[in-house]
Amino acid sequence: DQQVKQNSPSLSVQEGRISILNCDYTNSMFDYFLWYKKYPAEGPTFLISISSIKDKNEDGRFTVFLNKSAKHLSLHIVPSQPGDSAVYFCAARGGGSNYKLTFGKGTLLTVNP
Amino acid sequence: KAGVTQTPRYLIKTRGQQVTLSCSPISGHRSVSWYQQTPGQGLQFLFEYFSETQRNKGNFPGRFSGRQFSNSRSEMNVSTLELGDSALYLCASTPGGGETQYFGPGTRLLVL
Numbered sequence: 001d002q003q004v005k006q007n008s009p010s011l012s013v014q015e016g017r018i019s020i021l022n023c024d025y026t027n028s029m030f031d032y033f034l035w036y037k038k039y040p041a042e043g044p045t046f047l048i049s050i051s052s053i054k055d056k057n058e059d060g061r062f063t064v065f066l067n068k069s070a071k072h073l074s075l076h077i078v079p080s081q082p083g084d085s086a087v088y089f090c091a092a093r094g095g096g097s098n099y100k101l102t103f104g105k106g107t108l109l110t111v112n113p
Numbered sequence: 114k115a116g117v118t119q120t121p122r123y124l125i126k127t128r129g130q131q132v133t134l135s136c137s138p139i140s141g142h143r144s145v146s147w148y149q150q151t152p153g154q155g156l157q158f159l160f161e162y163f164s165e166t167q168r169n170k171g172n173f174p175g176r177f178s179g180r181q182f183s184n185s186r187s188e189m190n191v192s193t194l195e196l197g198d199s200a201l202y203l204c205a206s207t208p209g210g211g212e213t214q215y216f217g218p219g220t221r222l223l224v225l
Contacts, residue, residue, distance in 0.1 A: 034213060043117070043203050043216035044156075089156065099144065099210040100169050103156035 003027045004092050006104035013111050019077040021107050023090030026071060030092035034101070035064060035075045038087045047088075048075070080111045115140065117206050117217035125223045131192040134220045138185050138206030144168075145187040146214060147179060150201040162187050163210055191222075199224045 005024045013019045021035075031052045036044035050057040050064045050073065057064050063076045077084055090104040118137045126132050138145050146169075147159040158171040162181035181187045185206075191198055201221050205214035 032211075036216075041219075041221070043119075043205075043218045046213050046215060049213055091156075093211075097210075098169055099146070099161055099207070099214075100158040100171065101146070101148075101156075101205075101214060102158070103148075105155045 001026075002105075003030075004090055004102050004104040006088075006090055006107050008107050009105070010108040010110070013080045013109065015082055015111055015113050016079045019075075019080045019084065019109055019111065021075040021077075021088050021090070021109065023073050023075075023104055024071060025073075025092050027092070027094075027102075028071070029095040030102075031095040032093040033064070033066060033073050034091045034093070035062075036089045036091060037084075038089060038106070044089060077109075080109075082111050082113050085109060085111050117204055117215055119202075119204050119217040119220050121220060122218065123221045123223075125225065126194050127225050128194055128196060130194050131190065132194060132222060134189045134202055134204075134222075136187045136189070136204030136206075136217060138187070138204075139215060142206035142208050142215075143185050144207045144210035145181060145185065146205045146207075147187070147189050148203045148205065149173075150203060150219070151197075151199075156203070159189070161210065168210065194224045196224050198222065 034049040035047045038044045087106040091101040144163045146161040161169040179189045201219045203219045205216045
């Protein structure tokens with residue numbers, strides 16, 4: 001049972017435009033959500049996070065939106081740059097003292113010059 | 114500050130052997146988590162250690178075990194290796210567990 005889903009395996013965007021990556025979850029106990037970026041043969045790099053008590057968090061070109069009622073979050077990258085090309089993983093943390101992260105399968109973002 | 118380090122970076126083993134992977138967390142971080150990444154299953158949680166105690170555990174068989182030392186360094190052991198254990202094994206650390214997890218570069222294990 002996949003509790004965190006990223007339904008788009010890939011996304012292609014033109015440089016300078018907005019990239020929107022989506023993620024859905026099913027477990028209402030998740031209390032913290034994160035986005036990681038990953039290049040092949042490297043570990044995931046933390047990008048941005050959001051607590052379940054917020055609906056938006058911004059950090060430079062990256063903004064994460066959380067819609068708790070829809071159990072949906074999205075990552076907006078604007079403007080997109082060729083260096084943003086990587087696999088993006090959405091992750092959710094279990095509530096309380098359960099610090100395990102549950103990951104989606106990832107979305108491959110390609111930003112074309 | 115130095116990041117999370119993992120050794121070795123690459124490893125080739127044969128079925129039935131055992132393997133030990135090592136993780137050194139970011140200085141000051143006391144929580145270490147381990148994840149397995151495979152093409153089919155994605156990133157899956159193995160276990161988390163804090164102050165030398167296993168605090169959380171994922172759904173992996175008993176062949177997968179770990180430990181943490183007093184300096185917060187952690188090791189993961191897989192006994193009786195199977196072909197399906199071929200994966201990228203990632204370690205992540207946080208100060209106490211509830212904060213953002215920072216990942217190491219991983220150990221790529223190939224079981225032949």
